[in-house]
Amino acid sequence: SGLQRGGPWIFLGAQGQGLFQDFCVPVLQVAVVDLNKTVGEQCQAQLDAEFGEGRSVFIQCDVTHGDALRDAFQRTVDQFGRLDIVINNAGINNEKNWEKTIQVNLTSVIKGTYLALEHMSKEYGKQGGTIINVSSMAAFLHSPHQPVYTATKHGVIGFTRAMADAAAQDDYGVRINVLCPAFVDTPLLHTVEEEDNMGKFVKFKDDFKQSMNKFGVLQPSLIAEGMMRLISDPSLNGAVMKITCAKGIHFHTYEPMSA
Numbered sequence: 001s002g003l004q005r006g007g008p009w010i011f012l013g014a015q016g017q018g019l020f021q022d023f024c025v026p027v028l029q030v031a032v033v034d035l036n037k038t039v040g041e042q043c044q045a046q047l048d049a050e051f052g053e054g055r056s057v058f059i060q061c062d063v064t065h066g067d068a069l070r071d072a073f074q075r076t077v078d079q080f081g082r083l084d085i086v087i088n089n090a091g092i093n094n095e096k097n098w099e100k101t102i103q104v105n106l107t108s109v110i111k112g113t114y115l116a117l118e119h120m121s122k123e124y125g126k127q128g129g130t131i132i133n134v135s136s137m138a139a140f141l142h143s144p145h146q147p148v149y150t151a152t153k154h155g156v157i158g159f160t161r162a163m164a165d166a167a168a169q170d171d172y173g174v175r176i177n178v179l180c181p182a183f184v185d186t187p188l189l190h191t192v193e194e195e196d197n198m199g200k201f202v203k204f205k206d207d208f209k210q211s212m213n214k215f216g217v218l219q220p221s222l223i224a225e226g227m228m229r230l231i232s233d234p235s236l237n238g239a240v241m242k243i244t245c246a247k248g249i250h251f252h253t254y255e256p257m258s259a
């Protein structure tokens, strides 16, 4: 991967579980792409303080706007000369405006992956790289309060595994993996209390809280550790990494299909 080169990253969906302070990369160049200006500027300020100015750029962008997303990738490459690592992390939890949830959580992950390949795949004459698509344990444990969120997170796994096979078979030089955290202590968790987000499913908010109590809530530092492993282990492609309080970082295994 690009990690050894400390090559440029693009991180889509910045708040990203407060991840940046937990990445310990000696030489880092990163584009933080987020809709929220305040969040993006805070991330960049953290990166400036940690790694020195000039290593990061904040690009305000709604990942559901195709042209803006394409521009964000181009600006990153213009600034840093190349791209090595892409993390499709932006996600929302909105069952009321569920079409938007599909756009952000699934369609934009697909677009982000295709754009990443344009800038990294050997198919396009580029040098290779690595992509992480962020799903959720919601894809494995269904719950009544988030049907569309859950569907998008299933979709991210299916898309990523199929693309990883394509990448291996056609020698893209790009590894594509998926990360499935359980509950993580970020602002997203609080959206389950809001009718504006949950619509009629808000009535299940107590069930949701019970699940959080049962399964526990992860700290963002463990998510950063999982991402670093996906980035730095050259053997991983099409892997489905799960992160839970009970088992920590581990991988989902699939039974081979019988004929």
Ligand SMILES: NC(=O)c1ccc[n+]([C@@H]2O[C@H](COP(=O)([O-])OP(=O)(O)OC[C@H]3O[C@@H](n4cnc5c(N)ncnc54)[C@H](O)[C@@H]3O)[C@@H](O)[C@H]2O)c1
Binding pocket: 012, 013, 014, 015, 016, 017, 018, 033, 034, 035, 036, 039, 061, 062, 063, 064, 089, 090, 091, 092, 104, 134, 135, 136, 137, 180, 181, 182, 183, 184, 185, 186, 187, 188, 189
């Ligand atoms: N927090 C959890 O419990 C949890 C668990 C499993 C998976 N996840 C996934 O992790 C990822 C990050 O979530 P989080 O918990 O850090 O949430 P968060 O709300 O704290 O951060 C998500 C970020 O994405 C940005 N974003 C939202 N819509 C956007 C858009 N259209 N364009 C650009 N940026 C946009 C937000 O501004 C925010 O900064 C999501 O994909 C989420 O589904 C979260």
Ligand SMILES: CCCCC[C@H](O)/C=C/C=C\C=C\C=C\[C@@H](O)[C@@H](O)CCCC(=O)O
Binding pocket: 093, 136, 137, 138, 141, 181, 182, 183, 188, 189, 190, 191, 192, 215, 242, 244, 245, 246, 247
């Ligand atoms: C409001 C939106 C926030 C997102 C919530 C998040 O995406 C959903 C998480 C859902 C479930 C988490 C379950 C965790 C379970 C584990 O601790 C574990 O017991 C499951 C073991 C299964 C395994 O690891 O193989």
